[in-house]
Amino acid sequence: MKIAVLGTGTVGQTIAGKLESLGHDVMMGTRDPKATLAREKPDGFGRPPLKEWMTGHGSVRLGTYAEAAAHGELLVNATHGVASLEALAAAGKENINDKVLLDISNPLDLSKGFPPTLTISNTDSLGEQIQRAYPKAKVVKSLNTLSAFLMVAPSLLPEAHNLFISGNDEGAKNKVKALLYSFGWKEADLIDLGDITTARGTEQWLPLWARLMGTLKTERFNLRIVQGSVPH
Amino acid sequence: MKIAVLGTGTVGQTIAGKLESLGHDVMMGTRDPKATLAREKPDGFGRPPLKEWMTGHGSVRLGTYAEAAAHGELLVNATHGVASLEALAAAGKENINDKVLLDISNPLDLSKGFPPTLTISNTDSLGEQIQRAYPKAKVVKSLNTLSAFLMVAPSLLPEAHNLFISGNDEGAKNKVKALLYSFGWKEADLIDLGDITTARGTEQWLPLWARLMGTLKTERFNLRIVQGSVPH
Numbered sequence: 001m002k003i004a005v006l007g008t009g010t011v012g013q014t015i016a017g018k019l020e021s022l023g024h025d026v027m028m029g030t031r032d033p034k035a036t037l038a039r040e041k042p043d044g045f046g047r048p049p050l051k052e053w054m055t056g057h058g059s060v061r062l063g064t065y066a067e068a069a070a071h072g073e074l075l076v077n078a079t080h081g082v083a084s085l086e087a088l089a090a091a092g093k094e095n096i097n098d099k100v101l102l103d104i105s106n107p108l109d110l111s112k113g114f115p116p117t118l119t120i121s122n123t124d125s126l127g128e129q130i131q132r133a134y135p136k137a138k139v140v141k142s143l144n145t146l147s148a149f150l151m152v153a154p155s156l157l158p159e160a161h162n163l164f165i166s167g168n169d170e171g172a173k174n175k176v177k178a179l180l181y182s183f184g185w186k187e188a189d190l191i192d193l194g195d196i197t198t199a200r201g202t203e204q205w206l207p208l209w210a211r212l213m214g215t216l217k218t219e220r221f222n223l224r225i226v227q228g229s230v231p232h
Numbered sequence: 233m234k235i236a237v238l239g240t241g242t243v244g245q246t247i248a249g250k251l252e253s254l255g256h257d258v259m260m261g262t263r264d265p266k267a268t269l270a271r272e273k274p275d276g277f278g279r280p281p282l283k284e285w286m287t288g289h290g291s292v293r294l295g296t297y298a299e300a301a302a303h304g305e306l307l308v309n310a311t312h313g314v315a316s317l318e319a320l321a322a323a324g325k326e327n328i329n330d331k332v333l334l335d336i337s338n339p340l341d342l343s344k345g346f347p348p349t350l351t352i353s354n355t356d357s358l359g360e361q362i363q364r365a366y367p368k369a370k371v372v373k374s375l376n377t378l379s380a381f382l383m384v385a386p387s388l389l390p391e392a393h394n395l396f397i398s399g400n401d402e403g404a405k406n407k408v409k410a411l412l413y414s415f416g417w418k419e420a421d422l423i424d425l426g427d428i429t430t431a432r433g434t435e436q437w438l439p440l441w442a443r444l445m446g447t448l449k450t451e452r453f454n455l456r457i458v459q460g461s462v463p464h
Contacts, residue, residue, distance in 0.1 A: 115433075117354050117355050118354050121353060121354050121436075122349050122350050122353050122354065122439070123349050156460055157458045157459070157460040158458070158460050159458045160458075161458040164440075191444070191447060191448075192447070193443045193444070193446075193447050194443070194446070194447060198443045200439050200443075201347075201439045201440035201441075201442070201443035201444070202440060204353075204436040204437075204439040204440060205436075205437065205440050207354070207432050207433045207436040208396075208433035208434060208436060208437050209433075210433070211425045211426070211430045211432075211433035212423070212425070212433070212457065214425075214426070215423060215424070215425050215426060216423075216457075216459060218459065220459065220460045221457050221458060221459040221460070222457075222458055223455045223456065223457060223458070224455065224456045224457075224458045225444065225448075225453050225454075225455060225456075226389045226390070226391045226392075226393040226453060226454055226455070226456045227389070227448060227450065227452065227453040228388055228389040228390050228452050228453070
């Protein structure tokens with residue numbers, strides 16, 4: 001499938017790399033491809049410049065947000081949450097159109113360090129804001145509750161764990177589920193929370209996730225919902 | 233131990249009943265004990281009047297918030313989060329003093345129905361507000377992440393699951409942990425997140441908890457953190 005991955009950070013690279021390995025035709029989108037490719041030094045997080053990553057992922061192309069969004073039949077928003085609406089505006093309504101938009105972003109404000117606060121929360125969510133801004137698009141929120149490397153390799157954890165899905169369109173959710181299965185997620189791992197307003201639940205998991213990361217001193221964790229239908 | 237349970241709702245009854253069964257000397261606190269005992273009809277949630285509950289729990293006494301707080305060497309805040317600061321003000325600074333205050337409340341605004349929003353979130357938490365209002369008290373936030381009946385009977389779920397603890401005082405956290413062990417929690421189940429500011433993490437779990445309850449159609453669930461130290 002032709003897929004656009006908006007955002008070239010850790011999440012974007014991880015998703016784009018996995019999609020490439022699965023045989024998809026992937027274009028990553030960024031604000032200014034020339035500037036992104038001109039970077040020679042690691043970024044503020046110590047990540048190698050994108051140019052290096054791209055040499056190991058020969059079939060993945062890089063374009064503007066608009067070029068990538070025009071390319072993709074399915075779009076993945078892997079930009080930082082605080083920049084997502086701007087990135088999508090640059091992608092353009094006409095390119096987003098009525099496509100499935102898998103939104104992985106979280107509205108994290110890291111400007112005051114760690115743990116982050118949320119720029120949107122409680123009575124709204126970034127998933128909903130994106131859906132409202134692009135009413136024709138089929139926004140599906142998922143994968144935003146765990147570390148990038150676990151998104152595409154859930155079996156790295158020793159037990160089954162859960163992933164949530166929110167969105168208004170059942171067909172779009174089924175397309176995203178099919179993608180998730182190809183990443184290694186199992187049907188029993190996925191919890192469909194309902195419409196896009198349920199993204200308020202998963203985005204507000206991040207404050208606990210961040211504190212767990214601080215306590216456990218690893219990003220290699222996720223939650224599993226333990227349910228008991230009968231007492232024992 | 234002499235324990236005060238502030239609040240006579242489901243959480244208060246569940247905690248007080250469990251503490252009684254463990255041999256503690258429990259006084260429940262409410263705003264107006266006479267009015268509470270005069271109720272003859274089920275409340276808005278269909279729960280039987282407290283008078284009925286108390287006939288089955290003969291050693292548990294009922295007093296004002298101030299009487300209960302004066303009685304307790306350890307205090308449990310089991311009031312509704314939106315009423316907690318008022319209840320604690322009625323309990324009185326002199327009665328709260330430097331005692332351990334186990335805070336189970338969540339700042340849930342249910343005035344617009346379900347799922348609730350939070351009246352405090354993101355950059356603050358109810359746990360912190362209580363700690364700031366009573367700086368001598370040793371506030372420990374715990375048990376606020378799951379249903380009342382699971383708080384005192386964790387083995388009702390078929391697998392191990394986790395409980396979080398937040399608070400500034402290590403000695404107070406150890407006292408609360410001892411109480412939790414007596415409820416059936418195991419040391420390996422408890423995750424000490426750090427100081428009271430980490431209550432922001434657990435209180436913001438509630439929005440996801442509420443949506444999971446809506447999806448799973450049960451309160452009989454909790455989360456388990458699945459961690460992987462080595463790939464497999």
